Amino acid sequence: MKSAPFDYLRVDSVEEAAQVLAAEGGDARIIAGGQSLMPMLAMRLATPALLVDIMHVEALRRIDDDGKVLRIGAGVRQRTLEHHAGLAERHPLLAKALPWVGHSQTRARGTVCGSIAHADPSAELALVLMACGGTVHLRAGRKKRSVAAADFFTGMMATAKAENEMIEAVSYPVAAPGHSYAYREIARRHGDYAIVGCAATARPDGTTSLAVAGVADQPMVRDLPPPDDSGFFDALNQFAWDLNARDDLHATGRYRRDMVRRLGRQTIEEAVRCRD
Structure with a gap:
């Protein structure tokens, strides 16, 4: 499938790009790298009348x-x-x-x-x-x-x-003093979007937080007790259920919940080890 017809404008300043977009509204789309937008244009999931190219704006x-x-x-x-x-x-x-x-x-x-x-x-x-x-x-x-x-x-x-x-x-x-971080994800192939992605933070007071992608309709984050706390697994399990994972062609909701529990725990434990 080919994209719908559109006009193209290469701007030279942030001000020009902002003014054009403010005037055109939903009929215009910003294009920079194009790695997300171009496939959407090709499949006609996006049909802007004007593309505003900002990649020659040095200030950006x-x-x-x-x-x-x-x-x-x-x-x-x-x-x-x-x-x-x-x-x-x-x-x-x-x-x-x-x-x-x-x-x-x-x-x-x-x-x-x-x-x-x-x-x-x-x-x-x-x-x-x-x-x-x-x-x-x-x-x-x-x-x-x-x-x-x-x-x-x-x-x-x-x-x-x-x-x-x-x-x-x-x-x-930027990284806060005394904090440590870890990232893990699982995908069908390296480079594919994550079926489940986990980003963990371990704080000096022992508490942690876990951010999860690929499960809910948007990335979600929740504070959790230390992994050696008696309430850690219950809190992590509740987070996995609260994400309301659904079945799709990539994985079942049950699989995603299991991955939040397993991969989430592993990511948090890695963050704690990095702090220690």
């Missing part, structure tokens, strides 16, 4: 570190972030998750913000954004707003972004 290709967050512009490719100097120290969870994102070829083209905008419930970058309490920075014309990841993802490939808004950047808080 920056990774800024203010000591608290990594702010990643809408034009930053996944491979650029993967090889960003000091990423393993500044954000170990991102460093552990990025090799699981697609393949090296798709990471060389796909952008970080493009994955967030696509909001696939199995996507690794969205999962990490939820796990670390990140933020999405939106812009419509001259108006800007920031939305916490917990409020940005609203359902299956659905977000709080308005039709006339673009994602200007996303912010991932």
Whole structure:
């Protein structure tokens, strides 16, 4: 199948992109890496009248570190972030998750913000954004707003972004002192979207948190007791049930619940070992 006809506009500034999108609304779509959007165009799951290409906007290709967050512009490719100097120290969870994102070829083209905008419930970058309490920075014309990841993802490939808004950047808080992190996932093949993905955080006080992708309609995160606590397995089991896993062509709901229990426990235990 071929895409529906559309116009193409290459912009040279953030302001121009924001103004065009604000004026065109739902008739326009931002394109950067195109790894998520192009298949949707080919299958006519998306039929915009105008594609706004932002990949030549230098201001959107920056990774800024203010000591608290990594702010990643809408034009930053996944491979650029993967090889960003000091990423393993500044954000170990991102460093552990990025090799699981697609393949090296798709990471060389796909952008970080493009994955967030696509909001696939199995996507690794969205999962990490939820796990670390990140933020999405939106812009419509001259108006800007920031939305916490917990409020940005609203359902299956659905977000709080308005039709006339673009994602200007996303912010991932850097690793907190004394915290440790782990990432694991299971997929049919390496590079496929995760059937179940788990991102774990272990804190200095012994408590943990587990973020899960691929089960609910959006990535979910929950605080849990330490894995050696008597209530840990009950809490993890309740989280697995609360995700409301359903059967699909990739796996049954029961399999996904079992993976949340097993893979989730393994990921949390790995995070605790990294802290110790």
